[in-house]
Amino acid sequence: MSDKTYYFLGKDFPRKEGRARVTGREVYPSDVVLPGMLYGKILRSPRPHARIKSIDFSGAQKLGAVVLAPNDTPQEFFNVRQVSVPRSTYKDWRILSDHVRQVGDPYAAVAAETEELAEQAAEAVQVEWELLPAYFSIEEAMAAEDNLIHDKVYLQDKEIPIQNNIACTREVTEGDVDKGFAEAEVIVENEFVTPRVYHCQVEPRGCTCRPEPDGGITVWPSTQALHNTRILLGQLFDIPLNKVNVIRITGGGHFGSGIHTNPVILITVALALKAGKPVKILQSREEDLYDHCRYPTRYTLKIGAKKDGTLTAGQMKAWVDIGSHHVQALAFLGVLAGWWHSLYRLPNMRYQGVAVYTNKAPTCAMQGYGAPQVTFGVETTMTILAEKLNLDPIELRANNYVGLGEIFWGQGPTIRSLIHSDGVKELLYTGAEKIGWDKRPDPKAQSGRLRRGIGVARGFHTSGTGAPVPGEVKDFTTVQVKVNEDGSIDILTALMDHGGGTLDAAAKLVAEEFGVPFDKVGISPADTRSTGYDVCTHATRGVYCGAGAVLDVAQDTKKILLDYASRILNAPADSLKTRPDEAENEGIIYVEGMPEKNITIREVAQTAMNNDWGTAISARSVRKVNCPPAYTTFFVEVEVDMETGMVRILRVVAGSDAGTVINPALAKGQLEGGFYRGAGMALLEDTDYDPKTGQLTNRGLLTDYKMLGAVDLPDPEKFEIFFAHTYEPTGPMGAKGIGEAALNPVPAAVAAAIHNATGIWFTKLPILPEDILRAVREERKRDGKKAPGKPQAVPER
């Protein structure tokens, strides 16, 4: 939050789409209904690993259903995620395959006039399966020599043989690690495990597609990536892109599950093309639970330091159980190294990552994209290190973090940019004061059943994936900004808003730039035929890269407008200023130092039209060449019941360095939401599989995918939020990102608070009451022979 004053930035306005949302008039993917539309239903494997021996659709056809078999779909290999450049893109997907690789893997689809009929038709399809051995752990999968989950995949267009179910590997080395460890005076090493969290976005993923008379298609998908979806559809179905129109509709939540083009979109399009009619498929919650989840990780982390707390070396070895398909695990392995490298200065580091296929749901990005996973281990290690060295954990962090003037890896080792703004110390010190850090309990001094603990963890997220030198990830946004004949303004871009207020932020920036009332800036409906490419809203790039692009183009348009105004006012364009006149609901252009010499934007636009000068309009693509870290720090206070292992969250102090805060209420909402999912990841959320059946132990039922509810979280008045006073010079009016940073340190902060209460470190998430109670009892049994505070790996549940 910078101290500058603005007309609109930093102030709260009702959301532009707020009225539609709260009155139920917003159209979400599930609301799309077209005349003559059929309802589709995906047939999903009941087996974790099998091949179709035979399939009989006659029962479904008797019911009048349109049926889609694997050989009705293009059998070309592709990757559903198109954010990475082609040379780094592994391809192991087909729209439908007769080789199913997990329970829930699609192998066919049907469409019928009603949803009920489609469901009955799906049940009438008979399949004979050839069962294959299935693998549910990394060890089992890597031990396999044949009957692999994938025999071959493609890297760009090169065929790659798969061995031991290893999808890909990645290594990153900086400096001389052996020398670094030799210099270390203390070394801390632990294994960390993070869960397979399900996105649980409010609306399950779905799509509607209408085949057009000209051979084209119009598509209403749930997606975060309008243009990537279009490009993939054009390529797979061999339709020229000028006939593929993907419409932006408000998503019912994503959390990263829509960065890739979800299989349901591809299947819907294939069905619609086969049926020659519009088809809609909305996944059930159960299908959705088998469709995507967060990357789980298991890694050893070793960090060496001198007695004064200077870090000398680090080593990380990570295994990622990616499930049945590659949603770009190579990029994920890269960011694990990148987040780690950018948390604390490590002159020498060695990283090895291995991604392994298993017969489970495919893993993909979810809020934080590897950062919550890595931050958990790194932040835990930093506190253990501080305790070993008798240093204040806050000071150890303040002395070692990667900050102002240093190089930051925004999206793995290929995206590097210089840090221009840094509120880390303010976040640490202000937060410490607010939570009462100096008065935090001493775990060894606590007795009794209920024990209190305070924990801290910090982290960051990149604001987008831009850098001076392009790397493996695409990042640009195309925008058009035009001034209407009444002085109002339209923004046209394929940028998506996932509910965080990205497009509102863009509108505010434009209102600020033009000096027009916020209400006069509109966001035009967008589709891929009328907009240029936008990579997608991910990587916390919405405000910094996306809305930043909107601001840049708005400035182009403003130049044209001021040129028109200068002709009318007879004053040079660079002497002209703008301001909003809220009473008149107009934007005013005036000559600097001569406020009486002014004209409304409306009059300028009308004069320009009536004199045939044209419209003030411009459009172009903008790439940001930085990706500043948006820092956050969380302080959490918990109470642990030593008899039940139950953890209650008493208090939270969340600090965010987002640069200029454009939408304060929405930014706070991000921090609250990030905490909520981060605490869920720490204490509760996971998806386990039953190796006997290959099914989720919750059977895909939300009843047994538990998330924290409002009553499980601290009261709003016990949730304090503050913003660092920073200004990001490369950002739109000083802004950077927030969304994923709002979650990244949370699991680590919760684990640290539990440690402060119990004296026990938990290195496996989620930390269930069962785990806590078991550890507490073991600790008691050991009768204090070992020093409390020793890291304790929790055995498998």
Added chain:
Amino acid sequence: MSSTRVISVDFECRIPRKLEEALEALNEEGSQVLAGGTDLLNNIKINAVKPSRLVYVLGIPELEFISVEGGRLIVGAAALLSDIEHNRQVVSRFPALVEAINVIGGTQIRNMATLAGNLCNASPGADTPPILFVLDAEVEICWTNGGTGAQRSRLPVGGFFTGPKKTVLKQGQIVHSVSIPLPPEHSGAAFRRLARVSLDIAKINCAAYIERDGDTVHEARIALGSVAPTPVRAPTIEKALDGRRYGGGLFQEAAELVEEDIAPIDDVRSTAEYRRQIASLLVREALQEAWRRSGGKG
């Protein structure tokens, strides 16, 4: 793989206005009672049951009552949980029943669901059976043989469950009402449970009832849920408490005997180990609270 998007099985839905009508409709094989539907509809959606006919019992006047008669509280099968938890008689005389009902679902669920449904669904982890066990509740069952009017019989709630998801009810029989004797003076009851989050089915739940005679336990009843194939009483603890004088860690000592009375398993909500570890804690807490409510000191 289950899908809860739509109910794809066809069934007939009857909305009778009289009990007799309902009972007749239920005599046909494949017919099933629909009360609040908060269990049944989920089960139909996941294909766990496939009834051909549902007979809706909410709104049948003979079943829609909460009354106190002949020294008993009687709750009709169509009384909603939210009506029971707000009923003045229930609130003043059965605070522990209110506690058990209050943890079921959220307000929306309790505005739909019934006590009879909670029993008939026969989940080992349901929240009302333990408290009904210790309050010595009885279940009144009714049915019709056609033309002869409603037949009725009563049995203790302890005899109602025969296994997970199984009860003594036969095709055509329904629960008419649940009745509970009004508790005597110097008695108290309490309910405790643990769950993953506040809106959840119990990992384990437990209820205790104590009749006090001065500073001794005249009679104690304890029951637990989610620790065996059906909700269970804890006779070992009960015996250990009978006639014992309060104090000296009595409840703690007795509660530790709970292992004798339970046979928990690992499932998606928790582990057998954890359930065993916390069962005695919950029993101790419930006993302590029941003792306090009975007017006992300590």
